[in-house]
Amino acid sequence: MSPFSSFRQVSGTNSAKPTAKEEFVSWRKLFSLAKPESNLLSLALLAQMVSVGTTMIFPMAVGKIVDIIQLPNSVDQLKWMASALAGLFVVGAVAVTVRVALMTTIGERIARDLRKQVFQSLMKQELAFFDGRQSGELVNRLSNDTSVVSKTLTENLARGIRSSVTTTGGIGFLIYLSPTLTVAALSFIPFLTIVGGIYGSYVRSLSRKLQDALASATQVASERISAIRTVRLFAGESIEVGRYTQRIEDAFQLAKKVAIAEGFYMGGGFFMGQASLLAVLWFGGHQVLQGALTVGQLASFAMYAVNVGFGVSSLANGYGQLTRAQGAGARIFAILDRKPCPLTGIEGLELGSSYSVSSHTPTLENDRPSLIFDQVHFYYPSRPQHSVFKGLSFQVEPGELLAITGISGCGKSTILSLLSRLYIPQQGHIYLNGYDINSLDISWLRRQIGAVPQDVVLFDGSIVENIAYGAGEEVSMDEIVRAATIAGADYFIRQLPYGYETQVGERGLSLSGGQRQRIALARAIVRKPKILILDEATSALDVESEASISEAVDLLRRKENMCTIVIAHRLSTLRDSNHVIVLNKGVVAESGKFEELIAKPKSFLSKLMLISEGHGLEAADDEKLEEPSRAK
Ligand SMILES: Nc1ncnc2c1ncn2[C@@H]1O[C@H](COP(=O)(O)OP(=O)(O)OP(=O)(O)O)[C@@H](O)[C@H]1O
Ligand SMILES: [Mg+2]
Structure with a gap:
């Protein structure tokens, strides 16, 4: 049995479809992504707590002011309260500034690091991994999923903490002000929790479908836009518009269901909130009339009740976002944790280096x-x-x-x-x-190996960049020109308005097929390969140009002792x-x-x-x- 047979199985059974494990990631694992930022994050959360503290004190202060102004000769007290409040606002404003600036920066840092890691991991995967996946879906993980996760680990986390503190602290103040009134004020919470739970699971399943429908519409759009020439040539515009419209319509129908459910939930919540406020004013009003509560206390109470209402609804909202982030996190970890196939993927990938030297690298210098x-x-x-x-x-x-x-x-x-x-x-x-x-x-x-593949793809950039890409490291202009000359490209490049600096456009489409092939050949030659493989590399050229390029390549082969493989029909x-x-x-x-x-x-x-x-x-x-x- 070959020593590599176990590896062969890995590549042979490499599933390209996402597994059930990819759908969900634990909170712990999700929050582990914020670990490198824990110091700054703690500072931001501290600022958050300070700003929450200032908003928590505010209703109490308002209540006190209302009561003070009803007392005779209370101007001094009022002045004192006003100055204390002003001080509180300044502290609050500073805390908000620090929190927003820090949280946003941390969020961007997490997103940046995640994107780097995800892209690096993608670059390491073997080709079979990409065979069964849509590029649009992978790009989505890089852009959207990373941003959902970074937002959850920063803004949403901060909002969640603020909501928890305002809710629990607010309830504390409510009980302190009037335990009986608290019961009236919070009577809506059990109802809201049950309805919220049902609503949450309904919207979650709809959102997942909506996400898939949108992704599928985007995939159609990006593929058709990049292949617009083919669409045009086959007069497929109306078919494509129809296809895209159908997908986007499917997404819209789902979005409409989400919107209606959200409308009912928000409307119901709004009504419950107002009703409980009315209950507070009704019972509280009676308590004020009976002298059990001051007007200021009732005002404070009403404000705390409103705060608690907002806190509860924001917590429910935050829970939904956390679930979304768990889904996005799972998709990200599916790439980050994936070990590339040992034989066909890349194991160590050093940033900036063209290749890693991890195992056997024999010297072929003197060998043919x-x-x-x-x-x-x-x-x-x-x-x-x-x-x-x-x-x-x-x-x-x-x-x-x-x-x-x-x-x-x-x-x-x-x-x-x-x-x-x-x-x-x-x-x-x-x-x-x-x-x-x-x-x-x-x-x-x-x-x-220097290869000119059958379907030549150049990258958006200048001709010189595209040729130098083959070298994989710094290469002199002389070497680039030499490679282009052997590939029969130098002559036409010099005739272009910007010469070697001419931009080739997306996938090199602003050049002719034959020009692309010649640049691809130069890209392979500049690599100074030991083995040169030309896969229909001159198929787009006329016989005369082909003959002169063949002659130049042949000279190079003899000089460098290159093994050359030519795949051809002609x-x-x-x-x-x-x-x-x-x-x-x-x-x-x-x-x-x-x-x-x-x-x-x-x-x-x-x-x-x-x-x-x-x-x-x-x-x-x-x-x-x-x-x-x-x-x-
Ligand atoms: N990524 C892939 N996944 C699955 N099957 C593939 C893949 N690439 C090629 N094939 C299949 O493998 C077979 C050999 O393909 P290959 O591209 O090597 O043919 P070829 O001889 O180069 O053809 P041509 O002369 O048309 O370029 C074909 O039947 C093709 O459908
Ligand atoms: Mg082929």
Whole structure:
């Protein structure tokens, strides 16, 4: 049994769907996120307590003033009370300033740190993790979930503490002022608690559905906007508007239900609050008439009762927000706690460094790299029923130019993914200079490979930034120009209005397909790779440009002793290779020198060339090339 078989299982069973555990996180774990900020947070909470204290004293002071002004010769007392109150307001104002400034800063710091950690964790995950997830959903975790969590750990926490203190303290004052009246004032609380509980669970389940509906509408919008060219070309605007409208309408229907429920709850709460205030004034009024209570005490009482009412409703509200944050926290922890697959993910990720050196990094400097695929069996983890390779074996000699061809979907691009260890084969081995690539440091391994993928994606930024991206570290302008020249890009770049500083637009879409390919080739070359893989890298170029680039790349290959793999359909691209392999049904169907294979009319290569020259499968005679086997 291979020493890596246990790892292979990890990648093979890697679930991409969120589990039940992802739905909820404990309060403890949620609040552990605020731990690094505990000192500042304590200071902010202290300021909060001071400001709450000042508001708590206020109704009592008002009551006292009301009673004082009814006494004769009370001007001095009134002055004293007014100055004391003014002092109290100043203290309160300072406390509020400190609390708001601190809380907001702490909230932003928590959000910043969380976003950094979540993004870092995302960057470490293996490709299979992303296969089953929507990018919109992951971006949502980065932006919305982190902000919900940071708000809960700061503002909502502060509000919760304030509400608890105003509620319990307020009830204390109520009892101190008049125990009997307190019963009348608080008679609404049990009712509100029951109704609040029912309302809370109803709205929570609706909110979750609403969140999902909104996320799905956003996903449609962002995908269609980024693919606006395709929508336009197929005149799909009205279909897309219809699709988006449907999703947003679904979300609206849910939001309407939430709004109605909220309306009833707020209206009911408002009525209960007013009714209990009326009860206070009614019974309290009688007590004042009987001399059991002063007018000032009744005024204080009424104000505390209002405070308690607000406190209770704010607590109920805060509880709802806490539940939301528990959901958001769970989604964040699902990423933070996720250990990337040991063989295909990144284990250590140092900020700013292009790769980590954690395990085996052999020296290839004096070696001429060779490559061996040995009995490789592979299926994509997200599609286990479809075997792409069923015992694929081939070899690339040091410094050799190998061409790989085969019909669409036969697994050519998958070879690049396996070699870069984006995925690992379920069986078999891949060796680089005799080392099983699974034993090598993953980032080091990828540093050895310069690849031009089939679907070239450039990043929004300048051409020079996009080429330098390949180097993964500081690189001189001379090296960039040299790489661009070999890739046949220097000439057209210089003709652009801003030359190397020209912005390429989102995903490089402001350049032509062929220009993008040439920049991608320069990006691969500037890396000074030991192995260069070109996956249909010149498919968008005319034959003449292709020939001159091939020649330049070939010179580089000989000079640097680079192993080069060219994946192509075109006769012109295949012709220059030392060796051609034809993939079919998950194995190498044919292998040899180009001239020898093409000379045999019955060879796979000859048939493929007939197909690619437009004669169709029929022309390829009796022994047809087939799509690789499905669902075995
Ligand atoms: N991420 C993926 N998840 C699941 N299946 C995939 C994935 N990528 C490719 N496949 C499947 O694996 C098979 C091989 O794909 P691959 O991209 O290697 O083909 P290819 O030979 O490069 O084709 P083409 O000539 O069209 O580029 C195809 O059947 C494809 O549908
Ligand atoms: Mg491909």
